[in-house]
Amino acid sequence: MALDFDLLGDPIPEGFGKRGRPVHTPTDEKRRLVIQLMAFDWSVEQISAALSITPPTLRKHYFRELKSRAEARFRVEAKLITALMTEAEAGNVSAIDKYFKRFEKHDTRVPKSAQGKAPKAQPLGKKEEADRLAKTAHENSSWGQLVN
Incomplete structure (x- = not known):
């Protein structure tokens, strides 16, 4: 029995052209394609459209590839x-x-912390910043001598 191929090089499934949608058969090449498209952040809908299948069929046959x-x-x-x-x-x-x-x-x-440099200090919140400014407001002013 000779296999027929469509224009994209995929084998034409048996029963093609009859009632109902043809059965999808996952191949290693299609699995690699799904992994490649997942790596480029394609959505499930876009990947299923590229493979000419529905999203539920994609999830059914390629659940490992869609995992992460x-x-x-x-x-x-x-x-x-x-x-x-x-x-x-x-x-x-x-x-x-x-x-x-x-x-x-x-x-x-x-x-940078892994290269031996000091880690960046956490920024202060609003209350901590206001408290710090209140405690050091007298510095560098004529009031500094009176407060000390």
Whole structure:
């Protein structure tokens, strides 16, 4: 039995053109696509439209991929870093440059407290600020000598 394919390269399911909607069959390629789109903050409605399925069908077949947007982003970024490292090890100069730029970008995201600098002081609330100003109002004025 020969498989027929539609214009996008997906196999045409058996019973296509008959009553009812054709059965959706998830593939590894579609799972990767869902992860990619989740990494770019696409909504469930947008992803289901891209796959030509309804949102409930998307949730039914791709619940693991929809679990966490942050996880999807980390997985995609990890694959990109792995691909960059593979290309850099092969001697690709452009990949080496991009790999070092990622290191520089990462180093700028490290919190200043982790780099050995003092942490930033918490801002005072309205009452604490008013109290501090009341206690130091006499400083640097002609009244300073009288208060002391």
